Amino acid sequence: MNDMSPPADASATAPTTPPRVDRPGLPLRILHWMIDDPIAAIALLVLLVIFICALFADQIAPYDPTLQDYAAMLNPPSAMHLLGTDDLGRDVFSRLIHGASASVYAAVLAVTVATVLGVPVGLIAGYTGGWIDQIISRLLDTFLSFPAIVLAIAVTGVLGIGLTNAMLSVGIVFAPQLARLVRARALVLKQELYVEASQCFGASSGWILMRHVLPNAIQPVLVQMTLLMAVGLLAEASLSFLGLGMQPPDPSWGSMIARAYVYAQIAPAQMYAPGIAILITALAFNTVGESLREALDPTSRT
Numbered sequence: 378m379n380d381m382s383p384p385a386d387a388s389a390t391a392p393t394t395p396p397r398v399d400r401p402g403l404p405l406r407i408l409h410w411m412i413d414d415p416i417a418a419i420a421l422l423v424l425l426v427i428f429i430c431a432l433f434a435d436q437i438a439p440y441d442p443t444l445q446d447y448a449a450m451l452n453p454p455s456a457m458h459l460l461g462t463d464d465l466g467r468d469v470f471s472r473l474i475h476g477a478s479a480s481v482y483a484a485v486l487a488v489t490v491a492t493v494l495g496v497p498v499g500l501i502a503g504y505t506g507g508w509i510d511q512i513i514s515r516l517l518d519t520f521l522s523f524p525a526i527v528l529a530i531a532v533t534g535v536l537g538i539g540l541t542n543a544m545l546s547v548g549i550v551f552a553p554q555l556a557r558l559v560r561a562r563a564l565v566l567k568q569e570l571y572v573e574a575s576q577c578f579g580a581s582s583g584w585i586l587m588r589h590v591l592p593n594a595i596q597p598v599l600v601q602m603t604l605l606m607a608v609g610l611l612a613e614a615s616l617s618f619l620g621l622g623m624q625p626p627d628p629s630w631g632s633m634i635a636r637a638y639v640y641a642q643i644a645p646a647q648m649y650a651p652g653i654a655i656l657i658t659a660l661a662f663n664t665v666g667e668s669l670r671e672a673l674d675p676t677s678r679t
Contacts, residue, residue: 417668420661430474431481438471443626451644460650472628473650479629483544483613484606490548495555503563520553533621543622547612562594603666607659630655
C-alpha cells in the first residue's frame with residue numbers, strides 16, 4: 378500500500394540562514410553619537426562657532442585688527458570695545474576673532490602634514506614587516522624620544538620663522554605618533570582572512586593597502602587627528618609666544634598672549650581673552666575626540 382500521507386514541509390527541514398545584520402555606516406554612527414552624547418554635541422557646537430569666526434572674521438570683527446589708536450591704549454572693556462584695547466589701542470575683540478583664523482589654520486595645517494607624512498609610513502611599516510619595519514620603527518622611536526616642543530623649535534630654526542613654517546615643523550613632529558598608530562593597526566589587519574584571500578588571488582600590495590587596510594585603520598586615525606588638533610593649537614600658542622609663529626602685526630591667540638604678557642602688571646585682563654579662547658577650544662577638541670573614540674569603538678568606553 379502506498380503511503381498517502383502528505384509530504385513534510387521542506388522549509389521545516391531546510392537549513393536556515395541567519396538574518397543579516399547591517400552595521401550602521403560611519404556617518405550614521407557619528408549622528409547617533411551626537412544624539413546620545415549631549416556634552417560632545419555642545420563641544421562640537423563650540424568648534425562650529427570658532428570655525429565660523431575663523432572663516433568670516435572680516436565680516437564679524439567690528440574693527441580692523443591692525444588699526445591703532447594711541448588715544449585709547451590699554452582701555453578696559455566698554456561699549457565701543459567689548460574686550461578693551463591693547464597697548465597700541467587695537468580692539469582686543471577684533472584681534473581675538475581674527476586670531477581664531479590663524480590658530481585654526483595652524484592646527485589644521487599641522488594635523489594635515491602629520492597625516493600626509495605619518496599614515497603612509499605606518500601602512501608600509503606595518504604591512505611590509507621585516508627589515509623595513511625594523512628600520513622605520515627605530516626611526517620613529519628616535520623622533521619620539523625628543524620633547525615635541527624642542528624638536529619643533531629645532532625644525533622651525535631650519536625652515537625659518539613664520540606661522541606656516543612653524544606649523545609645518547609641528548606637523549613633522551606629530552607624524553611619528555600617527556605612524557606608530559597606523560603601523561600597529563596594519564600589523565593586525567594584515568592577518569585578517571580577507572587580506573590573505575586577496576594575497577592568494579594575486580592582488581597587489583598597493584591595492585590591498587588602499588582597499589582593505591587603510592579603510593579599516595581610518596577610525597583610530599580620525600580620533601587621533603581630533604586630539605592632535607588640540608595639541609596643535611597649544612603648539613601654535615607656544616611657538617607664537619616665543620616669537621617663532623605668527624609675526625606682528627597679524628594676530629593669533631599665542632602672539633596676543635605674548636604681547637599681553639609684557640603688560641601683565643599694568644593690564645592683566647589683556648591675557649584673559651586669548652587664554653580662555655585657547656582653553657575652551659582645546660577642551661572642545663579633546664571632548665569631541667574622546668567621545669568620538671567611544672562612538673567608533675564602544676569597547677573603549679570606561
